[in-house]
Amino acid sequence: MAADRGGVLDRLFGEGLVFLDRHTEGPPGGRRLPYLIESNSVASDFLGAVDPAGAFAEALARPAARLLSDRADRHVLLTVAGAFLDDLAQVVAATAPDAPVRADVASLRRGADGTWTSVIADGTPLVTSRFAVLATGGQEDTALTARRHGIPPSRVLPSGELLAGRLTYVVRRLRAGDQVAILGGSHSAFAAAALLLDRLGDQAPRHGIHIVHRTLVLGHPRPWGMDRPAAAPAMAWEVCQETGVVNRFQGLRGVARELCLKALSGSEDRLVLHDVTHAPPGILSRADLVVHATGYRTRQVPLYDVDGRPVALSRSGGAVDVDDECRVTGADGAVVPGLFGLGLGYARQDPYGRRRVGVNVFHGTDADHVVRAVSSVCPA
Helix, strand or coil: CHHHHHHHHHHHCCCCCCCCCCCCCCCHHHCCCCCCCEEEEECHHHHCCCCCCCCCHHHHHCHHHHHHHHCCCCEEEHHHHHHHHHHHHHHHHHHCCCCCCCCCEEEEEECCCCCEEEEECCCCEEEEECCEEECCCEECCHHHHHHHHCCCHHHEEEHHHHHCCCCHHHHHHHHCCCCEEEECCCHHHHHHHHHHHHHHHHHCCCCCEEEEECCCCECECCCHHHCCCCCCCCCCCCECCCCCCECCCCCECHHHHHHHHHHHHCCCCCEEEEECCCCCCCHHHHCCEEEECCCCEECCCCEECCCCCECCECEECCEECECCCCEEEECCCCEEEEEEECCCCCCCECCCCCECCCHHHHHHHHHHHHHHHHHHHCCC
8 A cells, every 4th residue: 555655645735635544434425535533743743753864764755754844833644644654664674674574473482591582473483682672552442441331342442443434333323313422531532523523514413422531631832821722621731841842642632622622612512521520320331332532552462481481561551661761661560671662552651650652752762762772782
């Protein structure tokens, strides 16, 4: 699919079209509409960690990067960001043509000498190295949500289904008069609601969608007092020490922020917000469908020690814990030697205890930690 993206991206904004992934539904009549969500980071964040004079600079010359550069201070469709990351992956792979790329690693095993060996599904060793970096991402645990709230698993959908544009089933249920509850107050929760409302338009039933949240937090580009919307209730605010951005790693931005403010001001009656502590009893169990948008759990590859025993890792909030240097920590709280974690599912925490989730963080500060640690032991 990456091969044909350039032509689509060249037309993306000029013709007012939005590129739909091959797994994304198209609307009736064939006209392409903006079903895919915007990033909650501005476009320049995706480019920040690529050195224009470095080994991966070729990625900056491709159409996706040019679009990101042109819209540096704006939110962009994740389709564009994804196309850029595909380009970057191709360029990175081209710098090491003999390295196994896209191998299906089934487990990592620790050797007696402290090295890590990746193993494929049939038990065949793939690569042995002194260091390993886990960057396996995260996944939504809808089964856990169903158990916690006593909801049949068949009625719980991951937010990722909607965010990928697969909306037909939920839209059909809403048109039939069913109620949909979205569990969570995250960017994903409001973005999923915005997609459904955009798709339904005037056909969206009044109070058809309910968002059940624990907290609502808005992101701000500068200290709150300068730009706090009148409709916003009292909310905690945390200033990022590095950027000055308020609620950098948890606040709603872009379309999600706009929808939240409309609902708070009463100008969007198709959507109802409920603080979970004051929500009507049984609102989740009574909903015809529940969309899970409460975060991600680490998608972890199995780890084994030199004796073949599983290596237990420390977790909090469903994610594997790493220290300030991105080193993975074991269940005993000690660093697991030679093992790093990077990306969603292994995000470091900021001084407020928030997971530092962002491509510019993963490709920037976090990657620097890993490279420095490896370089200090294995100098060029």
